[in-house]
Amino acid sequence: MKTFLEEVNEKINGVPIQRCYHCRKCSAGCPMTSAMEHNPNQVIKMIQLGRRDAVLNSATIWLCVSCETCITRCPNEVDIARMMDVLREMAIGTGVGAKEKNILKFHEAFLANIRMGGRINEPSMMVHYKLKSGDLFSDMAMGIDMFMKGKLSLVSPRTKDMGNVRRIFEKTRQS
């Protein structure tokens, strides 16, 4: 049976994360550390220690905003941004789910919108997210202001070959 570290490295399919020597450049540059319970370099250490549940159950992996400052500055080319993508996929795939539920709900609403029309229609995507998250009233005044200014288009052009788009979603569906 593979260790957690082996599994993560296999999915990253690049530089093995144990190349990290904890210089903490990633954590120093990360814009999200103040909101995270573990710094990015600590996540690497936790993976090495096999702390699967603590990692996959953390808010940290969802709060990573994929700004890629870490990979830009890492002296050992450890792709921490990709590692966070892998961890999120593992959290979803193993049924752990997302500690930060609304962040995942946003992504789901976004992708459902693409699946429906091939392109994002911002107002309908937002309505879908709000219904999923139950966060109905935040930004209401801003939304009305944007609508009055003509910034929100309730109807926008869609992709014509939707069969092709749906096939892409079908074939990339994770079991």
Added chain:
Amino acid sequence: MKVSYYPGCSLHGTAKEYDQSVRSVSRALGIELEEIEDWSCCGASSAHNTNFKLSIALPARDLIAAEKKAQDVMVPCAACFNRFKTAEHHLCHDPALKAEVEEIVGGRYQGSVAVRNPIDIIANDIGLEVLSAKVVKKLAGLKPVSYYGCLLLRPPEVCRFDDAENPVLLDRILTALGAEARPWSFKTDCCGGSLTISKTAIVTKMVDKLMAMACEAGANCLVTACPVCTANLDMRASGGAGLPVFYFTELAALAMGQEGPEGWFRLHRTDPRPLLQGLGLL
């Protein structure tokens, strides 16, 4: 020059002023845009956050469509640009993945077209002399800070077109327009991206810091090339106390005396017109 054009979803919605100003400025600079036929969404951050293969397959579909024309692809949105460049990188470096994605999308990817941002095309292909010769109204008194955000330049081996820590092309474009670009250290700091919807408080904190640092640098506005950065900077500063935010192409159109800028400025949440009127630019 002729390029293929990928507007992306935001440019047909909340960032329509970016789309219109890119089209208007391109026309004036002799860049002919041909929209990619029947394009679809690149998947943005939501695809790669949850499904790696989908995040490569969606932009691959557009890249394959773009390859019908042998010309560079202009992608103005920083988020789309980053996803296109990332897909291109993986498809060129991982033959097994490329074969799988081609089967998923139902087309062959040749790697034959270059993905370019308009900052790169205007600064490097058109040239700053040509741009500056088109200026009829120098943006005197405007003191912008260039704000690239995360996705235009990271990671550097994928995006390439400007320095990843201290990029300079946008400053040079603004200088060519007659503005007085202010130096600052936050050109590539993060605005919080798509967390703006699900984690608004965190994003407000990040935007407030950027606004404070821009003020400290002596700026009177911020300039971007990204719909997400613009939305966050324009709408998330606490108490609506932020500086005005422009797409760089809006300012280029203004300096070139084109029709349109005033209508675009009306769409901003933080109204930039008082600033521009005060400087005699509107």
